[in-house]
Amino acid sequence: MNIAFTGNPNVGKTAIINAIAGSKLKVGNWPGVTVEKKTATFIYKEKEITLTDLPGVYSLSPYTLEERITRDFILEEKPDCIVNVIDSTNLERNLYLTLLLMEMEKPIILAFNMFDELKKSGYKIDIETISEMLGVNIVPTTAIKKEGLDTLMDLAIECKSSNQKTIKYKLRYEGFLEHEIEDIIKKLKENSINSKYPLRWIAIKLIEKDEYALKKLKEETSKDLSSLAKENIMRIEERFGEDTEAVLSQTRYGIINGILKKTLKKPHKTNINITEKLDKIFLNRLLGLPIFFVFMYFVFKFTFDGSAPLIDWIDGFINGYLAKYVQQAISFCPNWLQSLLIDGTLSGVGLVLSFIPLMFFLYFFLAILEESGYMARAAFVMDRLMSSLGLNGKAFIPLILGFGCNVPAIYAARALENESDRKLTAIMVPFMSCGARLPIYSLFTGVFFIHYQALIVLSLYALGIVVAFIVAMFLRKTKPFKAEKTQLLLELPPYRFPTLKMLWISVWARTRAFIIKAGTVIALTMVLLWGVINLPPNSTPQNSILGKTARVATPLFAPTGFDRWEIVATIIPGMIAKETVVGALAQTLNIQEDKNNEANNTTFIEDTKEQIVSLSNAIVESFKNMFFSIKQQTFELEDAQDNYKTKISSILTPLQAYSFMVFMLLFIPCIVTLAAIYQEFGLSLVLFEMALLTIIPYITSTLIYQMGKILNLN
Amino acid sequence: MPLSMAKEKELFKIEKILGGNNLRQRLSAMGLYEGNTVKVYSNGSTGPIIVVVANSKIAIGRGMAQKIMVTPAT
Numbered sequence A: 001m002n003i004a005f006t007g008n009p010n011v012g013k014t015a016i017i018n019a020i021a022g023s024k025l026k027v028g029n030w031p032g033v034t035v036e037k038k039t040a041t042f043i044y045k046e047k048e049i050t051l052t053d054l055p056g057v058y059s060l061s062p063y064t065l066e067e068r069i070t071r072d073f074i075l076e077e078k079p080d081c082i083v084n085v086i087d088s089t090n091l092e093r094n095l096y097l098t099l100l101l102m103e104m105e106k107p108i109i110l111a112f113n114m115f116d117e118l119k120k121s122g123y124k125i126d127i128e129t130i131s132e133m134l135g136v137n138i139v140p141t142t143a144i145k146k147e148g149l150d151t152l153m154d155l156a157i158e159c160k161s162s163n164q165k166t167i168k169y170k171l172r173y174e175g176f177l178e179h180e181i182e183d184i185i186k187k188l189k190e191n192s193i194n195s196k197y198p199l200r201w202i203a204i205k206l207i208e209k210d211e212y213a214l215k216k217l218k219e220e221t222s223k224d225l226s227s228l229a230k231e232n233i234m235r236i237e238e239r240f241g242e243d244t245e246a247v248l249s250q251t252r253y254g255i256i257n258g259i260l261k262k263t264l265k266k267p268h269k270t271n272i273n274i275t276e277k278l279d280k281i282f283l284n285r286l287l288g289l290p291i292f293f294v295f296m297y298f299v300f301k302f303t304f305d306g307s308a309p310l311i312d313w314i315d316g317f318i319n320g321y322l323a324k325y326v327q328q329a330i331s332f333c334p335n336w337l338q339s340l341l342i343d344g345t346l347s348g349v350g351l352v353l354s355f356i357p358l359m360f361f362l363y364f365f366l367a368i369l370e371e372s373g374y375m376a377r378a379a380f381v382m383d384r385l386m387s388s389l390g391l392n393g394k395a396f397i398p399l400i401l402g403f404g405c406n407v408p409a410i411y412a413a414r415a416l417e418n419e420s421d422r423k424l425t426a427i428m429v430p431f432m433s434c435g436a437r438l439p440i441y442s443l444f445t446g447v448f449f450i451h452y453q454a455l456i457v458l459s460l461y462a463l464g465i466v467v468a469f470i471v472a473m474f475l476r477k478t479k480p481f482k483a484e485k486t487q488l489l490l491e492l493p494p495y496r497f498p499t500l501k502m503l504w505i506s507v508w509a510r511t512r513a514f515i516i517k518a519g520t521v522i523a524l525t526m527v528l529l530w531g532v533i534n535l536p537p538n539s540t541p542q543n544s545i546l547g548k549t550a551r552v553a554t555p556l557f558a559p560t561g562f563d564r565w566e567i568v569a570t571i572i573p574g575m576i577a578k579e580t581v582v583g584a585l586a587q588t589l590n591i592q593e594d595k596n597n598e599a600n601n602t603t604f605i606e607d608t609k610e611q612i613v614s615l616s617n618a619i620v621e622s623f624k625n626m627f628f629s630i631k632q633q634t635f636e637l638e639d640a641q642d643n644y645k646t647k648i649s650s651i652l653t654p655l656q657a658y659s660f661m662v663f664m665l666l667f668i669p670c671i672v673t674l675a676a677i678y679q680e681f682g683l684s685l686v687l688f689e690m691a692l693l694t695i696i697p698y699i700t701s702t703l704i705y706q707m708g709k710i711l712n713l714n
Numbered sequence B: 001m002p003l004s005m006a007k008e009k010e011l012f013k014i015e016k017i018l019g020g021n022n023l024r025q026r027l028s029a030m031g032l033y034e035g036n037t038v039k040v041y042s043n044g045s046t047g048p049i050i051v052v053v054a055n056s057k058i059a060i061g062r063g064m065a066q067k068i069m070v071t072p073a074t
Helices: A013-024 A065-077 A088-103 A115-120 A127-134 A149-170 A175-190 A199-208 A211-221 A230-240 A244-263 A274-282 A288-329 A335-354 A356-372 A374-387 A393-402 A406-415 A419-431 A435-448 A453-476 A500-534 A545-560 A571-576 A580-588 A604-627 A642-651 A654-666 A671-681 A683-710 B021-029
Strands: A002-007 A026-029 A036-044 A047-053 A081-087 A108-113 A137-140 A489-492 B011-017 B037-042 B049-053 B056-060 B068-072
Touching: A002 A013, A002 A065, A002 A088, A013 A036, A013 A047, A013 A108, A013 A149, A013 A500, A026 A500, A081 A088, A081 A149, A088 A108, A088 A115, A088 A199, A088 A244, A088 B021, A108 A115, A108 A127, A108 A149, A127 A137, A127 A244, A137 A149, A175 A199, A175 A230, A175 A244, A199 A211, A199 A230, A199 A244, A230 A244, A244 B021, A274 A288, A274 A374, A288 A335, A288 A356, A288 A374, A288 A393, A288 A604, A335 A356, A335 A500, A356 A374, A356 A406, A356 A500, A374 A393, A374 A489, A374 B056, A393 A406, A393 A419, A406 A419, A406 A671, A419 A453, A419 A671, A419 A683, A435 A453, A435 A580, A435 A642, A435 A654, A453 A654, A453 A683, A500 A545, A500 A571, A500 A671, A545 A571, A545 A654, A545 A683, A571 A580, A580 A642, A654 A683, A671 A683, B011 B021
Parallel strands: A002 A047, A002 A081, A081 A108, A108 A137
Antiparallel strands: A026 A036, A036 A047, A489 B056, B011 B037, B011 B068, B037 B049, B049 B056
């Protein structure tokens, strides 16, 4: 059977679902959009249950994506039971959604969550009377203590049979209004409108002038019902002197307040709680912004410096240790097959795996910000600054993370409320110069701009930001990214301590989704690109498919200045990951890197021991980086090796080198970023990005090179 | 007067919400409906303002707050 969970944001719905479904939880997206969809299938009391977590919403109007998803799911998928999770400490507003859900006349039960908080703060509540007055079952729950969850599940299983009849009769609105609703129902019947939707719900939507419902009804019945309730609307507006939807929402709140007056006794005095104390600091007009930046610094530092030693270890484990023994095991195979398996497949898998620490750390710290309630404050604090750029306050977080790595930054765009903001932010992220682009800058500035290294690198970072904002400003004016100037409207929920278990479940579910969805794309692309670089078998860099293509394509790059095939050929490996550019350059320029082959003399046991030691070292290192080091390691420049210097400076001028660095800054960052965009936004945005991230660097490099030539900077 | 001009720490009754169906439905679902009383938690000279309504804090963009007409409540 299907059970759907719904409720306002910040009511502990995730905690309930995590406690019930736990490790069975799968994270994905709703079709075609970036709204997170969580589902789980499991056996409970010999019944197969499919649990769906609907997005957190306040109402079921058709105006936001989340609300449309919730509404459509309930009406079209017809879950066997809707579990409406409610924050017991905020019944007035939470029950508003309940009334909207009940209008849809589907089997529903209520979970009064955070029940312990309500009792602790001195409220007295009569749940039985509320249940009686609404005509639905109510279960008090405290998700973090796992209280009431068994009862909730037991009732959810029986919910269809036990209260389907009652819901239809219990909920009635104010006399005059209800009379008009009945009149519309009569008209619907007279016009023999047969709909899969309940008639009373249709009548209410007609009164509310809900265009989305009208459209759906027209599709279903091929009748335009927009004028059916015209007279009723006029009568209601005349009687109450207000718009019909205002009348309806006031009626609903009237019912809720009537129920609460009878059933809820407030304590005499409310004590100042932790939320009030913290908000005095975090929302302070002077301190708010600096505190936000401090938090951002720590998220950045923890994510990148904390994960770096582990990433290095995974890299060494796969490409050093595993590759060595796989090679030994398959040494009987022809060389090209060995190379395909090791350089193509294994290193592709290694690339995916090496992102796990990063994703894990990022999701962990983002989850803390999100679950603790601080994220909403961050949006508030940043709103003033970012809205002047036409962006949501929360967009700041993904953009900042982008300087460390674009991949987690793409996933961080999830935190934004609306779809077009999420897309636009994801498009801006690749222009943020990530850590992997630094080795390229190190090499070229080391060769050409040794005295101004830091300044040149800084200019590239700045250029990336400028280009990102120009692109965003242009795209905002085009149709797919146009947002009705969205004004901030955001609940600042009470601060709550996220439990470790809860964090673990959501972090693991999301990391797993990354491995499966993005991982497949990455591994496949790696094999494909291996072919481009290494085929035909036993080819040198010059006569491989890559080398030949580069030679043909080189004249195209004449306007950018770096029209040398040795340079152009590194663009394709640069798509895999920017880290590979320097290595690829060594190949095309025939530079011998000093390799030490001493490792070959060690035995399997020695190697294994060494891997275990280095893993524990990496863990220690990760902790040290996070807590005992102030230095930010993501932005460190390394020295360029001497053997590159002569060769590169013989084929490029400083201006051409700068033009190439600009190209690499703005070009497709890596296939993992593309895979992340694919996972989050689908193929169409990936294709758009690929086009954008090819055209823009080409134009920018050309502009810079040509202008530089005019100014005689060559 | 619009909510954007309301004084901090004081109570106000919502008289009228100007604007379309969309805005009004979103606001009323969050407890900001005509006839209800809100407390202004913070209102600087620029940026969003924060109100307390039905036990929760809600940040509202300044532009939106200009469309919410209120009168002082005692």
